[in-house]
Amino acid sequence: MKKIFYIVLFLLNLGVSAQNTAIFERANKFYNEGKYADAIAQYQAILATKNHSAELYFNLANAYYKLNRIAPSIYFYEKALQLSSNDTDITNNLTMARNMTIDAIDVVPEGGFTKLINNAANTLTFDGWAKLSVVLVFCFVTLFLIYYFAYETLKKRLAFISSLTALFFMGLSLLFAFHKYNLDKNDQPAIVFSKESKVKSEPNFRSNESFILHEGTKVQILDTVNNWKKIKLQDGKTGWISSEDIKAL
The missing domain is CATH 1.25.40.10 (Tetratricopeptide repeat domain)
Structure with a gap:
């Protein structure tokens, strides 16, 4: 069947x-x-x-x-x-x-160290970093066994140093895997679809207007409260926008 x-x-x-x-x-x-x-x-x-x-x-x-x-x-x-x-x-x-959008938003560049770490984490996917960690664990175990059973001093020394190196890079790849996971989790882009949308300081229509966005502007979704989305612009500004005015990617 x-x-x-x-x-x-x-x-x-x-x-x-x-x-x-x-x-x-x-x-x-x-x-x-x-x-x-x-x-x-x-x-x-x-x-x-x-x-x-x-x-x-x-x-x-x-x-x-x-x-x-x-x-x-x-x-x-x-x-x-x-x-x-x-x-x-x-x-x-x-x-x-x-180039046809109205809003001109300056991009706040990432700090040197933060940019370096993020670029390194983005070289592989989360699954890629996880698979690399598994390979390095296998290398560590193999090299440690060679060290344990070897009789020659030079071979034991090389195997021991190599196993520690594999262990170090395994730990590093795990750190990058978790960092990549957090980057992907926090990356929630959306596009403004409303011709003109008033961004509020709080998730309600009675709050003060923080700024205005127009169609086509890309934002990052930070949080959701009822029918409101907390967004962040590339210049660092944040505010609350109606969920109906944007469409998540």
Whole structure:
């Protein structure tokens, strides 16, 4: 019975994949004909089937950009960049879309040591650091056994030093793994979708207005209280914005 279920599921997936391919080609045809709204509808139909790809997000962003819909274009360029971080076309188009936003926000640079640690942690994923730690544990155990059973003084000394080195780097990789986990956990970007949104000092409409944001601005979500999100800008400013005004990436 299980085999029949998996066969049916496989055939259904093949059917959905073939259908999405046809829809994607039709959407591209609409785009090339300048029918951007029709193209968007077709791309969104693919997204509704839980099918995601950098190319799909990129084309969808391009269609929104052609219609001067800044917020959704930036949003989907960002989504595409999450799946293909080294794609220069996505990066260039995202830069052009950002140039159309109203808010000019200065980026506060990270401190030298903090930037160094963060860059080092971002060289691998959390899983990558965890796997590296396991490999280094294996190296440590192997080298320690060589040290324990070796008879020659030179071999024992080299094995002992090497095992300590492996142990040190294992501890270092664990620290980077946990740091990478915290970086990913705290990284909650969102895009402002409202044409103009008033950011408050507290999570209610009665509080003072801290500043105003416009569509397309990228923010970081820090906290959630009822229908409010606490956000942080790249220049360090914080405030509370209505959840309806932003869309998390």
